Amino acid sequence: MHPRALLAVTVLLLAFLASNAYAEADELKNISQLIGRKQYSEAAASLDSYLSAHPQDIHGQFLKGVILSEQKNTVEATRIFSDLIAKHPSWPEPYNNLAVIYAGQGQYERARQTLELALRTHPSYAAIHDNLSGIYAAMASEAYGKALKTDATARPQPRLAMVNLPYAEKRALAMAAGIQPEKPMPIKAATPAPTARPIPEAAVPATPAPVAKAPVVVAVAQPVAKPAAPQPVAITQPASGDHSAAVEDAVKGWAKAWSRQDVDKYLDYYASSFKTPKGETRRAWEQTRRSRIKGTKSIDVVISGIQTKIDGERAEVRFKQNYRADRVAKRTSKTLILQKDNDRWLIVQELTSR
Numbered sequence: 430m431h432p433r434a435l436l437a438v439t440v441l442l443l444a445f446l447a448s449n450a451y452a453e454a455d456e457l458k459n460i461s462q463l464i465g466r467k468q469y470s471e472a473a474a475s476l477d478s479y480l481s482a483h484p485q486d487i488h489g490q491f492l493k494g495v496i497l498s499e500q501k502n503t504v505e506a507t508r509i510f511s512d513l514i515a516k517h518p519s520w521p522e523p524y525n526n527l528a529v530i531y532a533g534q535g536q537y538e539r540a541r542q543t544l545e546l547a548l549r550t551h552p553s554y555a556a557i558h559d560n561l562s563g564i565y566a567a568m569a570s571e572a573y574g575k576a577l578k579t580d581a582t583a584r585p586q587p588r589l590a591m592v593n594l595p596y597a598e599k600r601a602l603a604m605a606a607g608i609q610p611e612k613p614m615p616i617k618a619a620t621p622a623p624t625a626r627p628i629p630e631a632a633v634p635a636t637p638a639p640v641a642k643a644p645v646v647v648a649v650a651q652p653v654a655k656p657a658a659p660q661p662v663a664i665t666q667p668a669s670g671d672h673s674a675a676v677e678d679a680v681k682g683w684a685k686a687w688s689r690q691d692v693d694k695y696l697d698y699y700a701s702s703f704k705t706p707k708g709e710t711r712r713a714w715e716q717t718r719r720s721r722i723k724g725t726k727s728i729d730v731v732i733s734g735i736q737t738k739i740d741g742e743r744a745e746v747r748f749k750q751n752y753r754a755d756r757v758a759k760r761t762s763k764t765l766i767l768q769k770d771n772d773r774w775l776i777v778q779e780l781t782s783r
Contacts, residue, residue, distance in 0.1 A: 456475070456479050457479070457488055457489065457492070459475065460472050460475050460476050460479065460492055461492065461593050463475065464492065464495055464496060464499070464593055465593060467499070469496050469499050469500055472492075472496055473493075473496050473500075476489060476492055476493055476496065480493065487513060487516075487517065490509055490512075490513060491509075491510075491513060491522065491523065492593075493509060494506045494509035494510050494513070494523070494526060495526065495591055495592075495593060497509065498526065498529070498530055498591065499591075503530050503533070503534070506526075506530060507527060507530055510523040510524075510526050510527040510530070511523075511527065514527065514716075518550070518710075518712055518713070519550050520550065521547040521548075521550045521551040521554055521557060522547075522592045524543050524544065524546050524547030524550070524557075525544065525547050525554075525556065525557050525560060525591070525592050526591045526592060527543050528540040528541075528543040528544045528547070528560060528564075528589070529560065529589045529590070529591050531543060532560075532563075532564060532567070532587055532589050533589075537564055537567050537568045537571065537587075538568070538723075539723065540564050540589075541561065541564045541565070541568070542692070542719060542723075544557055544560055544561045544564065545561070546716070548561070549712075556590055556592055559590065560587075560589045560590060563587035563588065563589050564587060564589070566587065567587040672739050672744065672769070672774070673737050673739065675774060676737050676739065676744045676746060676767060676774050677735055677737060677746070679698065679767060679773070679774040679775075680732065680735065680746050680748070680765060680767075681732070682698065683695065683698040683765075683776065684730045684731075684732050684750075686698065687722070687728060687730045688728055688729055688730045690722050690723065690725070690727075690728055692718070692719050692722050692723060695718075695722070696715055696718065696719075698775060698776055699775060699776045699777075700768055700770060700775035700776060700777045702768070702777055703775075703776060703777055703778070703779075704777060704778045706779065725754045725755055726755050727753075727754065727755065728752075728753070728754045729751075729752075729753040729754075730750065730751070730752055730753075731750070731751040732748045732749065732750050732751075732763075733748060733749050733751070734747075734748055734749045735747075735748045736748065742768060742769035743766070743767070743768055743769070744766070744767045744768075744769075744774060745764065745765075745766055745767075746764065746765045746766075746767065747762070747763070747764050748762075748763060749761075749762060749763075750762070750763045750781075761781050761782065761783060762781070762782045762783070763779070763780065763781050763782075764779075764780040764781075764782075765778070765779055765780075766778035766779075766780075
């Protein structure tokens with residue numbers, strides 16, 4: 430083909446792709462505006478038509494989750510947002526909207542964990558920071574109410590914001606041009622997105638899980654120093670140079686955190702270089718562990734017969750593990766490989782056998 434003819438065909442093809450991208454962007458923009466005006470039935474009808482032509486479009490799927498959530502179909506909305514998180518773990522908006530659903534069901538701890546996962550993908554996302562502040566305040570209020578035995582229905586509920594797609598046309602054009610799509614923004618079409626701001630310290634309770642033991646309303650009403658985050662058991666090196674006691678303490682602390690279902694502390698015993706059992710990503714493995722541990726009513730992990738073998742800054746620990754969770758009971762042989770990191774011993778590999 431003559432170079433000029435080839436150039437003409439290329440120009441026509443690009444023009445065709447651009448026109449399609451603009452058309453798709455306009456459709457998503459119109460649907461987004463209907464959602465913003467709370468015209469959910471009209472938005473749902475338009476979106477069904479759009480998805481019939483673009484069934485794999487992730488932005489359309491995202492909007493469907495928003496509409497279903499606003500229509501109180503939280504079961505299906507949860508499925509959609511969870512599926513988007515699994516397929517696109519670096520996209521923060523599905524985490525945010527899933528957390529809003531959890532909070533609406535009173536699952537504040539689960540909502541907090543989900544919002545913190547969202548911030549790992551986008552640390553400066555102002556809308557997510559706002560929602561997390563609301564969750565902390567709700568958890569503190571709930572703990573205070575339980576301590577005083579007040580009526581749960583009288584406690585103020587957090588007002589969290591879902592995220593829509595007001596700039597969908599830009600993302601559609603970017604995708605058509607082969608460029609990484611820009612991230613969705615909070616629903617604030619009339620004003621630019623606010624700059625990131627830290628979570629107000631006064632809204633952060635000391636430790637959400639056990640806070641029911643004592644009223645913590647002071648943490649919300651008065652500015653106090655933010656307490657340090659919980660850390661794994663500090664392990665110091667014995668003067669004799671024998672690390673056996675320190676390694677054993679690390680393994681026992683790991684089992685104790687697991688039994689208490691303190692997921693953050695449990696995961697902190699794993700090194701950043703931890704080799705996941707099935708070769709999945711660290712993020713995927715952590716999400717699975719969080720879901721399983723938090724989804725169980727009670728867990729009891731008892732270890733016995735600890736045998737430690739240390740070679741420099743690397744240790745191999747073998748033991749018997751009795752695991753009980755709800756109606757499940759398992760006895761297995763386990764081996765943990767730990768690596769010394771400054772004054773701590775962290776798990777780099779975990780092996781289980783019958």
